[in-house]
Amino acid sequence: MPKTVKTASRLQGVSPSGLREFFEIGSKLAAKGVDVISLGIGDLDLPLPPFLGDAIADAFATGQTHYSSNAGIVELRQAIADRYQETYNLEYSADEVLVTCGAxxxxxxxxxxxxxPGDRVLVQDPAFGYFANQAKLAGAEVELIPMTSSFDLDIDKFRIAFEQKPPKMVIINSPCNPTGSIASTQSVKAIVELASDYDSILISDECYEFLRFDGSPHTCAGTFDRDNVIIVNSFSKALAMTGLRLGYVIAPVNLMRPIYQVHQYNTACAPTPIQVGAMKTLSNPRAFKGIIEQHRNVLNDRRKVALESIKPIKGFTFTYEPMAGFYLFPNVEKTGMSGPEFAISLLEEKGVIVVPGDQFGVAYPNNIRISIGSAPPNRIREAAARITEFVKK
Ligand SMILES: Cc1ncc(COP(=O)(O)O)c(C=O)c1O
Structure with missing residues (x-):
């Protein structure tokens, strides 16, 4: 082993995930016999949908367990492109779709x-922590742009940041992790237009596209400028298959070329049997829609239970209505604690895991993220009862 490890300078400024700490404390408590409730992880705890499971099993049984085409099997890329055509009237060729090991x-x-190195990248705040840290790994100078109090994209703040110095790239995410909010169509359109005007590339992470409960259609950023928007999406959340690692990138061919080049030297291909399973599911609209609807209903029931039992808790402030994904993001300042203080004490005293807002940026340190992805209604109610006790003390 070398005496001194000279870490690569690209890791400077990249923060280790603080989430692990919570899961470790949780595991230690569970090992001591504490009944820990996790409202921490963004993962739908349902079993693999049978149609998808059968399709994957069939791929194994028929020997489809070897390398696939590096960009992903063409039938899956075509099925993804077809879906964007049918849903958003957006035309992409199969070569403008890259299948990846998760989003x-x-x-x-x-x-x-x-x-x-040194390129400026703007990221909405709060946001999934990977955005800023992956951009930093690539050498970016990241500026976080606070969202509005109702967790929409704040176009005025973005405009000021563009005027100060046009960024190379902007990263947005709607529906949003950690808030469960949905950006308004007009704000998505405005940010796409800003990026196009300033010749900045827009990345739109749309992994929660299918998990929205407001009944309105999803706004796909690509519809406002398909030639300047890169869409990142995933099968993880909608199909409850986070461990199977399947996502995709959609980009116009001139942007896709370099992305594909990195993918080539990053991995041989996404797991072939999982690609086959996803392709068969996506190509069967009845099966695909049925799975999505079932997952959406399960989550919406949980969301209603969470809003009934968690929203009224003393000291919690909701400045918006969580409408998508697995998440609620209340402010807990009125309990007299910051987000991290709240999350650590709640875990130690009541065995409930939530994630502090500082894991998602700097603008909302007094919020906490509550995930209903891995807790059925009775556990959400039990967690709400424990949190109510906790804030009373
Ligand atoms: C916004 C967002 N993007 C991407 C991911 C990761 O997706 P995948 O499992 O496809 O890598 C997550 C997971 O939590 C997420 O919340």
Whole structure:
């Protein structure tokens, strides 16, 4: 082992995930016999949908367990492109779709392909922590742009940041992790237009596209400028298959070329049987829609239970209505604690895992993220009862 490890300078400024700390405390408590409730992880705890499971099993049984085409099997890329055509009237060729090992690989490939050291990247705040840290890994100078109090994109703040110095790239995410909010169509359109006007590339992470409960259609950023928007998406959340690692990037061919080049040297391909399973599911609209609807109903029931039992808790302030994904993001300042103080004490005293707002940026340190992805209604109610006790003390 070398005496001194000289860490690569690209890791400077990249923060280790603080989430692990919570899961470690949680595991230690569970090992001591504490009944820990996790409202921490962004993962839908339902079993693999049978149609998808059967399709994957069939791929194994028929020997489809070897390398696939590096960009992903063409039938899956075509099925994804067809879906964008049918849903958003957006025309992409199969070559403008890259299948990746989860959205995370797609995001990192995109940033490594397009960001130079010192490039300026704007990221909404709060946001999934990978955005800023992956951009930093690629050498970016990241500026976080606070969202509005109702967790919409704040176009005025973005405009000021563009005017100060046009960024190389902007990263947005709607529906949003950690808030469960949905950006308004007009704000998505405005940010796409700003990026186009200033010749900045826009990345739109749309991983929660299918998990929205307001009944209105999803706004796909690509519809406002398909030639300047990179869409990152995933099968993880909608199909409850986070561990199977399948996502995709959609980009116009001139942006896709460098992204694909990074992907080529990053991985041989996304797991072939999982690609086959996703392709068969996506190509069967009845099966696909049925799975999505079932997952959406389960989550919406949980969301209603969470709003009934968690929203009224003394000291919690909701400045918006969580409408998508797995998440609620209340402000807890009125309990007299910051987000991290609240999350750590709640875990130690009541065995409930939530994630402090400082894990998602700097603008909302007094908020906490509550995930209903891995807690059925009775556990959400039990967690609400424990939190109510906790804030009383
Ligand atoms: C906004 C967002 N993007 C991407 C991901 C990662 O998706 P995948 O499992 O496809 O890598 C997550 C997971 O929490 C997420 O919340």
């Amino acid at each position: 995370l690989e797609g995001l990192l490939d995109t940033m490594l392909a397009l960001i130079n």
